[in-house]
Amino acid sequence: MTTGTSIIAGREVAGTEGATRAINPATGAAFGPEFSFLSSSQVEEATKAAATAFDTYRDTTPESRSALLDAIAAEIEADAEEIIATAMQETGLPQARLTGEVGRTANQLRLFANVVRQGDFNGVRIDPALPDRTPAPRADIRQRQVPLGPVAVFGASNFPLAFSTAGGDTASALAAGCTVVFKAHNAHPGTGRLVGQAITRAISASDVDPGVFSIVYGRGSEIGQQLASDPRIAAIGFTGSRTAGLSLQDTAAKRRIPIPVYAEMSAINPVFVLPGALAGDTQALAEGFLGSVTGSSGQLCTAPGLIFVPTGEAGDAFIEQVRKSFAEAAGQTMLTPGIAQSWAEGKASVARQQGVEPLASGTVGETENAPEPTLLTTTIANFSANEELGEEVFGAFSLVVRYDSTEELVSATAALEGQLTGTIQLGEGDDEVARALVRELELKVGRILIGGWPTGVEVGHAMVHGGPFPATTNGATTSVGSLAIDRFLRPVAYQSFFEELLPAPLQDSNPWGLNRRIDGTIEGLKK
């Protein structure tokens, strides 16, 4: 059994400001130890330790930094059994899903270890001196990316591992050379604690300062505001609700020195079923939709909360298949009683809107907090006229919008809010409208899919898990995949340095063996 303390720079610290316990959402019962909440001065110990550690960690070699990331992955895997068992109790998520998430979390850490070893993120650019240039000589100028400083990370309830304590934000910040203060998620405190211990073991076996990582427990909004205001914190990574994300963003913008907030907030991830798709295997399409809406009880950032389907016979037949699939679906435990309640309220709010009709619903699950998967339906005219129909209902819910013409479909797409994803289901004859939709979606989303379903976010180099506001607070980046490291870096130019004073990545001797952009072209590539 774990004990409920924070870990500040490797030390167990019992909080003095009350405590919480985990709740099993399948039963509604509290269980396990109390997790004590830190006072504001205790939280400050963590940010101070992160600032001190940053002073050395930012200069770590690729070997040291990548070894740390690999070691964290190994420590998590070594403790996988207990982590999964605890997370199952705390989140209601099934074992297979959490087993996959341990693998994904470890793979993500190893991806960033490889990114650190590979080194392109250093962004080395060298414009050599041109002493004989007229009318004026050019000085030697070199550029690299440096880490921003200590990062405060806020994990998500719906991914207790991959978007939490040692998730993508933590991994990419550590890879960039930043230190991390992680605000433990009170919906899975024991899982966070186990992962925090795994990180701590990896750090204590390494050569880096223990202040590189702390996990702090506290009341969500208070500790969030404190971390966002702390002058030592240089950036924020967040995954969660729009309300909480915007609150952090607001606080960060009002600081004496504002800091960037990378908040991944909300999306309804439209799916566009084009007419040609209805000539294909519509049963598979209906089942795929069901799986994407209801997987993990619908609690995925990329779950499709909106699907456009043609009116007419073929559309009606497809809707009937969807209806039948959903009727057989049983509710699965949601992450917390609060999230289940929000789902019910959000669904009721959509159902109350003019022109919205019930379409299908499954059955209530056997546990607590396992509501029936639900589909409502409306016309595209209603949808376009009512902004409330575009609001996210987090959980197993989707709105089926029927359209008469592909022209009105393209217009409705142009009016959508920013989204994480947009998915086009197409068949013969759909290429022209698909092309038009892709062009609209390029302005609206972070990832466009042709076929398939948006849930299941691949962790790789080409992934974009982001998108224009309000999907995120910063559409120029991603919170999944190797590009995420750029969020925690900024460029610095070094002019007329001599070799001994240059940081290693910029030295002529290139001790880290980096790819370098010389006068605009990477060495070894054609101009």
Place this chain on the structure above:
Amino acid sequence: MTTGTSIIAGREVAGTEGATRAINPATGAAFGPEFSFLSSSQVEEATKAAATAFDTYRDTTPESRSALLDAIAAEIEADAEEIIATAMQETGLPQARLTGEVGRTANQLRLFANVVRQGDFNGVRIDPALPDRTPAPRADIRQRQVPLGPVAVFGASNFPLAFSTAGGDTASALAAGCTVVFKAHNAHPGTGRLVGQAITRAISASDVDPGVFSIVYGRGSEIGQQLASDPRIAAIGFTGSRTAGLSLQDTAAKRRIPIPVYAEMSAINPVFVLPGALAGDTQALAEGFLGSVTGSSGQLCTAPGLIFVPTGEAGDAFIEQVRKSFAEAAGQTMLTPGIAQSWAEGKASVARQQGVEPLASGTVGETENAPEPTLLTTTIANFSANEELGEEVFGAFSLVVRYDSTEELVSATAALEGQLTGTIQLGEGDDEVARALVRELELKVGRILIGGWPTGVEVGHAMVHGGPFPATTNGATTSVGSLAIDRFLRPVAYQSFFEELLPAPLQDSNPWGLNRRIDGTIEGLKK
């Protein structure tokens, strides 16, 4: 003689809301035609045209886009004589400086034309499908950078060409595939008009939509607020005062959909004279300092407004050389009567602070608005205790801060605000403290120099003209050099696309011949 109209999508539009005339700061007299101010509905015509043009311009080929940038450069050069003559009258800047600035502006446009042709800014990443992967196959995922949309650009008074109508912000936005609404600077309306005409000629001879560029005249704050609020505007590029920059940032953050603001605002660009430097050619050092403080009448973003000099005999001797150099310096015309007045007020405000003494001053110039270059001095203890001593005085002014020990120098550096540059003058025995200063400056500035002077910003691939707040509103970027294009782009992922539906940069056939990152490594480079 030019007439004073705005140019909206290639059309001359006379404003209906009053007018302004240019003022020759050397005489204080108004001259030339009236430039009429647009109404808000007229300004909206420009943003509408920019939005319409974006719909096609974003898809232009590298050939088309780079040809446009090259053509703008050629049109400006073709009109250089009149542009320089007009700018001299409007800004008081000397012919040689403005001749250089025409060259720099044209080179900058050509740099971005080459960046477009070279194509790495497309950021192509491909993670090929892995159909046989277990436990789940991987879909084909491709990523590229897409342009944000229409950009509102606000130019600087102090660079009527290189940071203005066809300056770095305009060039990088057009290179990225964004369209531009340029707010004409009322301190050089005729220069702006001539450059706007050159751009318009280049566009009308090209194959792009004329809405790609508009230049709009209006009252600074009103038109600024309107452009920052316009829902069609997707990003802002700005160079100017902190007040104006923060006002745009504030408005942009409060929109229903917030947009990024890239504002380059203010800096005092500290210079650190280390003890060893005083064993070298201190006369050259004194003259270099004079040149960097007084060049362009001190009105350069990177002018050194702060210099740290050791106490003791060698420091005193250097200060005496500095004093003599400055005593011989005559004031040069400042850009506007208002800027000259702000300089006088700023200097007086610093002079009033406790422990600040006069050190040197030159003579008042022969024209109007040509105040005497001025140095004040204080101790590092006073400097560290009083934030007002760190405020920018835009113009030929610098504060000489005397320090006793290199330890207190490093501490004072750690307490500085964000800056564009930091410059270290060193000699034998200074390596250790230089290394410590470089590490502090990596947290504080965009560019670090060893020797030389910060003024004279090279336009290349490795340049960073940026830095942490309040030097800019976004320290993760630069407004000079090829990296500036990234400000106007965001990543989009394309999952499971077939070849015909992919945008050209991502097609298997690679029709643009781009460098591509496959599974994390750029093709042709070692892993």
